[in-house]
Amino acid sequence: MSFQERKKKIVSAVNAAGSLSVFELSEKLSMSPATIRRDLNDISEEGLLIRTHGGAMKMDNPVLTSFADKSGANENNKETIGKMAADFVQDGDIIFLDCGSTVFKMCRHIKNRNGLKVITNSLPVLAELFDAPGISINLIGGEIDKQRRAVHGERAVQHIDQYQANKAFIGVDGISAEKGLTAHSEVEAMITSAFVRNADEILLLCDSSKIGKDSYFRFGSLALIHKLITDKDLGNQTTAALKEKGLDIVKG
Amino acid sequence: MSFQERKKKIVSAVNAAGSLSVFELSEKLSMSPATIRRDLNDISEEGLLIRTHGGAMKMDNPVLTSFADKSGANENNKETIGKMAADFVQDGDIIFLDCGSTVFKMCRHIKNRNGLKVITNSLPVLAELFDAPGISINLIGGEIDKQRRAVHGERAVQHIDQYQANKAFIGVDGISAEKGLTAHSEVEAMITSAFVRNADEILLLCDSSKIGKDSYFRFGSLALIHKLITDKDLGNQTTAALKEKGLDIVKG
DNA sequence: TTAAATTTGATCAAAAATAATCAAAAACGA
DNA sequence: TCGTTTTTGATTATTTTTGATCAAATTTAA
Numbered sequence: 371m372s373f374q375e376r377k378k379k380i381v382s383a384v385n386a387a388g389s390l391s392v393f394e395l396s397e398k399l400s401m402s403p404a405t406i407r408r409d410l411n412d413i414s415e416e417g418l419l420i421r422t423h424g425g426a427m428k429m430d431n432p433v434l435t436s437f438a439d440k441s442g443a444n445e446n447n448k449e450t451i452g453k454m455a456a457d458f459v460q461d462g463d464i465i466f467l468d469c470g471s472t473v474f475k476m477c478r479h480i481k482n483r484n485g486l487k488v489i490t491n492s493l494p495v496l497a498e499l500f501d502a503p504g505i506s507i508n509l510i511g512g513e514i515d516k517q518r519r520a521v522h523g524e525r526a527v528q529h530i531d532q533y534q535a536n537k538a539f540i541g542v543d544g545i546s547a548e549k550g551l552t553a554h555s556e557v558e559a560m561i562t563s564a565f566v567r568n569a570d571e572i573l574l575l576c577d578s579s580k581i582g583k584d585s586y587f588r589f590g591s592l593a594l595i596h597k598l599i600t601d602k603d604l605g606n607q608t609t610a611a612l613k614e615k616g617l618d619i620v621k622g
Numbered sequence: 623m624s625f626q627e628r629k630k631k632i633v634s635a636v637n638a639a640g641s642l643s644v645f646e647l648s649e650k651l652s653m654s655p656a657t658i659r660r661d662l663n664d665i666s667e668e669g670l671l672i673r674t675h676g677g678a679m680k681m682d683n684p685v686l687t688s689f690a691d692k693s694g695a696n697e698n699n700k701e702t703i704g705k706m707a708a709d710f711v712q713d714g715d716i717i718f719l720d721c722g723s724t725v726f727k728m729c730r731h732i733k734n735r736n737g738l739k740v741i742t743n744s745l746p747v748l749a750e751l752f753d754a755p756g757i758s759i760n761l762i763g764g765e766i767d768k769q770r771r772a773v774h775g776e777r778a779v780q781h782i783d784q785y786q787a788n789k790a791f792i793g794v795d796g797i798s799a800e801k802g803l804t805a806h807s808e809v810e811a812m813i814t815s816a817f818v819r820n821a822d823e824i825l826l827l828c829d830s831s832k833i834g835k836d837s838y839f840r841f842g843s844l845a846l847i848h849k850l851i852t853d854k855d856l857g858n859q860t861t862a863a864l865k866e867k868g869l870d871i872v873k874g
Numbered sequence: 875t876t877a878a879a880t881t882t883g884a885t886c887a888a889a890a891a892t893a894a895t896c897a898a899a900a901a902c903g904a
Numbered sequence: 905t906c907g908t909t910t911t912t913g914a915t916t917a918t919t920t921t922t923g924a925t926c927a928a929a930t931t932t933a934a
Contacts, residue, residue, distance in 0.1 A: 372674035373921075375641050392881080402923050407882070423931070424881065493748075500768065509773055511763020511781045516752065521761055525784070529763045532777070625911075644891080654913045659892070675891065675920070881930070892919065900911070 373409065376401065380409055380426075381418050389427035447577045447601035450622040452476040455539055455575050455599050461485050461504075463536050466565040467495050469520035469558075470541030472575040474498065481505070489533055491521040491561055508533070515557070522557045530564035538569035543585035545576055547611045550592050552585040559589035566594050573597045578604040581612070592617055625661070628653065632661055632678075636671050641679035668701075669730060669750070699829045699853035702874040704728040707791055707827050707851050713737050713756075715788050718817040719747050721772035721810075722793030724827040726750065733757070741785055743773040743813055760785070767809070774809045782816035790821035796837035797828055799863045802844050804837040811841035818846050825849045830856040833864070844869055 371379075376399060383398060384390050392410065396403045414421035419429050452475025459465060459476075462485045467473055469492035477498040480486065484504035490496060491510040499505050512526030540562050544552040551574075553559035566572050574595045581604055592615045601622045609619060628651060635650060636642050642650075648658045666673035672681050704727025711717060711728075714737045719725055721744035729750040732738065736756035742748060743762040751757050764778030792814050796804035803826075805811035818824050826847045833856055844867045853874045861871060 372641070372643075372676045372679070374672065374674040375679055403881095404883095404923055405921085408922090411883095496745075496766070500766070507766040508777075509761065509763050509766055511761050511773070511778070514748070514752070514759040514761055521763070525760075525781070526763070529777070529781075655891095656893095656913055657911085660912090663893095875934100877932100877934080879930100879932070882928080884927090885925085887924090888922085890919105890921070892917100894917080895915085897914090898912085900909105902907105902909070904905100904907090 371399070376405075377409055377413055380406075381413060384419050384426050385428045387428075389422065389425060391425035393425075395425070447603065447622070448472045448475050451575050451577060451599050451601055453479050454620060454622055455573060456480045458537065458573060458597070458599075459483060459486065463487070464489070464534075466490070466530070466533075466535045466538035466540070466569055467492060468538070468540040468562060468565060469493075469495070469518055470575075472577060473539050473541050476539060476575070489530070489535060491526055491530075493519045493521075518558070520561075522561060527560050527564045530561070530568055533568060535565075535569045537571045537573060538565040539573050539575060540565055541575055542580065544580055544583045545574070545592070545598075546582050546584050547592070547608075547615055549584045549588055551588070551590040551594070553587045553589055554585050556587050559587050563589055566590065571596045573599060575599050577601050582608050628661060629665055632658075633665060633670050636678050637680045639680075641674070641677060643677035646677070667730075699855065699874070700724045700727050703827050703829060703851050703853055705731050706872055706874060707825060708732045710789065710825060710849070711735060711738065715739070716741070716786075718742070718782070718785075718787045718790040718792070718821055719744060720790070720792040720814060720817060721745075721747070721770055722827075724829060725791050725793050728791060728827070741782070741787060743778055743782075745771040745773075770810070772813075774813060779812050779816045782813070782820055785820060787817075787821040789823045789825060790817040791825050791827060792817055793827055794832065794837075796832055796835045797826070797844070797850075798834050798836050799844070799867050801836045801840055803840070803842040803846070805839045805841055806837050808839050811839050815841055818842060823848045825851060827851050829853050834860050 379399060380395060383395065392403050392406050396406045410421055410426045413419055414426065419426045448471060451472055455476045456479030459480045461483050464487040467488055467490040474492065474494050477495055481499065481502040486505045487508065488499055488505055489508040489510065496507060496509060499507060510521050510526045510529045512521045512529065513523040515522045542551045543554045553562065572595050576598060578601050581600060595617060597618045597620055598612065599620045604621060613619060631651060632647060635647065644655050644658050648655045662673055662678050665671055666678065671678045700723060703724055707728045708731030711732045713735050716739040719740055719742040726744065726746050729747055733751065733754040738757045739760065740751055740757055741760040741762065748759060748761060751759055762773050762778045762781045764773045764781065765775040767774045794803045795806045805814065824847050828850060830853050833852060847869060849870045849872060850864065851872045856873060865871060
């Protein structure tokens with residue numbers, strides 16, 4: 371086994387277990403502790419996990435968590451939300467798809483639609499739908515945001531403003547009855563706002579962990595949202611508070 | 623078994639297995655380890671798999687591999703042209719990169735530049751340069767052309783017209799002293815024309831098989847081109863005819 | 875706090891893999 | 905056909921990787 375392979379195995383083993391000791395890894399991979407230490411140092415240098423005394427633990431910086439990483443937080447709920455959201459997509463629709471992991475989950479479930487037109491700024495969405503014969507894709511142009519694997523910027527907003535869609539499937543970083551919709555960053559909020567302003571129906575995909583939380587940039591009120599698609603873990607009290615605000619809630 | 627055949631077999635074997643050692647491959651294909659090593663190095667140079675100590679493993683950029691370029695005819699010449707063209711790219715440049723396999727070959731050789739700004743409509747180019755820390759990418763928006771793995775259309779042309787670059791690296795489907803530049807399709811010609819009109823210096827990458835040939839859509843004269851980068855197989859007579867037309871020819 | 879136990883980084887030698895070199899074999903072109 | 909070029913496999917020197925050892929650093933326990 372080459373050290374490149376070993377490194378991959380170590381990363382996924384540590385990600386799966388949360389944390390592992392040098393000794394556990396050395397046993398699991400039948401390698402000497404010295405080698406494991408060297409590997410761990412290399413890997414942590416690359417920023418893929420956190421070195422601890424005696425071993426390593428998983429790095430959970432939400433920004434770096436790639437979409438391919440199946441071990442992300444709230445995986446099951448996001449999957450369920452994605453599936454439910456896909457039910458609102460019909461043949462012939464013109465839809466905006468935002469970047470973000472929950473919206474990405476939808477894609478797998480809409481690949482068999484026909485005559486669908488997807489307008490997106492998300493590279494994972496592009497990659498996922500690229501092979502679908504019944505779907506034509508309009509890619510939003512502009513600066514590539516490597517961290518978010520998406521296109522952002524003024525140019526991208528201009529692009530979106532030239533189109534009109536039936537439905538927009540969007541994600542946010544926080545939502546609450548008091549502050550409305552919030553995002554981690556202004557650039558992302560600009561894009562989402564553009565989607566909202568150019569679509570007939572706005573569907574917000576948001577797992578329960580983000581509901582009731584506020585992120586730092588406020589960019590819109592709840593009144594903009596036609597449907598909130600979320601998971602079963604959303605408390606009844608919060609649900610009631612949001613329904614009070616006139617939100618149509620779809621709960622997994 | 624030819625080198626090309628073997629190469630294909632190695633790539634698919636490694637992709638199927640995830641990873642294979644030099645010895646496993648040498649047994650499977652009945653070739654000496656020395657040959658397998660040579661092959662592996664060539665293949666990993668082309669970026670189709672990752673060379674490891676002791677073997678190779680499959681390359682999986684989870685989001686963007688689907689756009690990886692499939693290698694076709696005239697491989698070696700295109701590779702050489704790409705390498706030469708890369709020499710004309712300097713740190714800090716703003717460049718247009720056209721879609722097409724020869725231009726794509728450049729990418730691997732410019733990954734280590736710093737402060738480079740790349741404006742492109744090619745998905746393979748995007749995938750290849752995505753990881754390069756010194757390069758920022760501006761993706762041209764518009765309709766995705768799945769067959770060419772690129773963005774085309776009126777919207778894309780508008781996008782390009784908003785920018786000005788130092789250099790444009792373009793490809794064509796045909797070039798001759800009589801008819802000038804020709805393309806397979808009008809959509810592609812529109813994009814290339816837009817690149818030409820918005821860049822200070824135009825560098826045409828074109829292997830000798832396309833020189834002297836005409837494709838069906840004429841879209842520009844040779845006078846637009848500042849440098850023609852081609853391979854060693856270009857006949858002396860043709861070379862002379864093109865030089866007559868004022869072309870600066872760089873020959874591998 | 876000090877003392878004991880554990881973990882680490884550095885160093886080194888052995889083992890494994892590689893690159894470089896060269897001659898034989900095969901493919902190619904005139 | 906013959907001479908040239910390309911490809912292949914064997915040999916050898918070099919480089920990389922690994923595991924062991926041990927002193928220094930860190931953590932734990934008393």
